Amino acid sequence: MTAAANQSGRRPTTSRRLERAGIRDVAAAAGVSITTVSDALNGKGRLPDETRSRVREVAERLGYRPSAAARTLRTGRSGLIGLTVTTYGEEPFTFTEFAYFAEMARAATSAALGRGYALVVLPASSRHDVWGNIALDGTVVIDPPDQDPLVSELYRSGVPVVSDGKPGNCPVTAWVDNDHEAAVLGILDHLSEAGARRIGLLTGTSTDTYTRLSTEAYLGWCTKVGQEPVYEAYPAHDPAAGAVAADRLLARPDRPDAVYGLFDPNGTDLLAAARRYGLRVPDDLLLVCCSESDVYAATEPPITTLSLKPRKIGTTVVNLLIDAIEGVDSGTGVDIARLFPPRFRTAGNGPPPGTLMPTELIVRASSQRRSPRTTVSPPRPPGEV
Amino acid sequence: MTAAANQSGRRPTTSRRLERAGIRDVAAAAGVSITTVSDALNGKGRLPDETRSRVREVAERLGYRPSAAARTLRTGRSGLIGLTVTTYGEEPFTFTEFAYFAEMARAATSAALGRGYALVVLPASSRHDVWGNIALDGTVVIDPPDQDPLVSELYRSGVPVVSDGKPGNCPVTAWVDNDHEAAVLGILDHLSEAGARRIGLLTGTSTDTYTRLSTEAYLGWCTKVGQEPVYEAYPAHDPAAGAVAADRLLARPDRPDAVYGLFDPNGTDLLAAARRYGLRVPDDLLLVCCSESDVYAATEPPITTLSLKPRKIGTTVVNLLIDAIEGVDSGTGVDIARLFPPRFRTAGNGPPPGTLMPTELIVRASSQRRSPRTTVSPPRPPGEV
């Protein structure tokens, strides 16, 4: 039986190398054809259980591991999905710069693994060597800028792309985002109810959707309620600039009595700046910032934060992507977007399907002028000083 | 010229599908053989520059992207390296649980990308589907437990494995670790010099190298200086347990006047516990914890931390791994470890080469009983009360 191994394979007898066992070796050792081995191991074909288990046993004994490369070549599926975050500044990638990314990536990895896929972290620069070298079944893109050439190229070549953050002009298979406008308006209302008269904003200079939508919502709210906008913008990727911007905001003559910071470190920076100027939080200054970090539960005072729920986003994005990957039948390769599961479709040929995820405001002491525990007197109406 | 496309390929004329251009299409369009195309694109072979550039131009025009799967199958190299962290508890993986992992992973990804490799995050459970489905050139393992079956299996099948954390009994190609004993002794000395009389330890119950070596160093130091050990151990993956353990430690009758916490959140937990017991830091209690988070620069008071330099570790680990991958000439596939660059070899057939990286103690107010700025009197000798 084992003697047949040499004759059945195409492998010349000279190359007696100590290589890993291939499917042919298993077939020879089990006395069946490679078709049978493949079917037995993959649970396909019509085979009696006896044959199936025997083949599996032989494969196990030989330590057979199917070649992922060969399988990928044959099936066109690698089981790999990419994860890309737009890079600001010079760093090859600013991944996990904020807790948001770390959380999101973690959730995305878990979700992918749970469905049998693995996640590859890739740089956003389209021309990086590694992009052409990896067989990707699809890609998740975090915060693609308008007209991202990388996304366009991926989409054109038929690779499903799902973005975290509503894309500007990039064609994507689907996208997921928070309702940033609603979130900002909610915070502004929350601060107003806590007694804020002039709410300031600490925002960024970049053009990603998050920054843009949030800022626009703030400006719109200002015009609506008739408040003069009070904000400072800084390059969000530079932590030092954040501290400076926070300081600038509180040093203004028209100093706000409440501030919302769009980025993770803003809370700490604003708190430090407030101390420098002798402002007590929340008595003189109400504070809210967008952050996933739980350090703000332990600051003095604890700071109210807006969570974008990165775990939910990461999970959703990956699941949408894998749905798209598995939903398409590798047909013409053209109308991938249209073969997308119908429940997500917004229109026949319209914009790609998007999902809005809710945010969560975690209210802490920094945005409540009257501590809930010690309040005895009835709350003052918002308009009163 | 274009008419030749149909004749040259093996592809039957019936399948006129809109598929991505393959190397054959490029060859046909350029009027050369696929050998020439491959050589031209990969910079191999001997071709005049004119042919080379012409082929490249045609490839570009056709939007040709070489199939990563086919290349991997042919060359045996995927350009992919795995990153695995041992999972505690039930979570599929606890990645980025602590800032250490996030930082380390980020550095590792950057380093890999810089050398043309991409990183795949994989679960530590050996039997997960995805392991067999991905062609890996090598793997980084964070904190492998003793006798890790996953590591053994990888190593046996010829895949280079480099571990972050000195491995117990697993055979690895190389490993990188901090000098945990020196780090702990340094901290204990530092606390002693600051006036500590009884130093406590907050440690973990798991058996990874970090926990084990650190605890042993502490115990050894205790016997050396004649102090009764004062420590609490808890499952490090459970944040709630950490707070409880910190509380227990400070509630003991033999309460320490200085504590070193091995894990990231210990600083916050200990600070909170100290407040509960009315202990002032650093006056009544000196505090140091191991953390990569910079929130400890902003706590009240700022807490001295030990940094394990995860970025350096991540970079080093990946570079060692890629050295191993590229250093071996795909020869017999047996003695991969021995073909390792000589500078890392410790002995011919001895233990795998290891590298110890230095740690950094970031001294802040919590471990200095006398504030450096206000101190006028000469420092008291350590033994004195």
Place this chain on the structure above:
DNA sequence: CACTCTTGGAGAAACGTATCTCCGAAGGCT
């Protein structure tokens, strides 16, 4: 008995690249 259907499985063709081998032609040298 002639026939269909089902079962169990074999054969062979891809998948798309890299690379080893080999070959014609042109030029240089004696």
Place this chain on the structure above:
DNA sequence: AGCCTTCGGAGATACGTTTCTCCAAGAGTG
């Protein structure tokens, strides 16, 4: 003129799967 060398490139094979097609033998059916 004959030979050697280099240049430029073509042919064919192998990488290890998956899967489509097909076949033989037995079982049921009229």
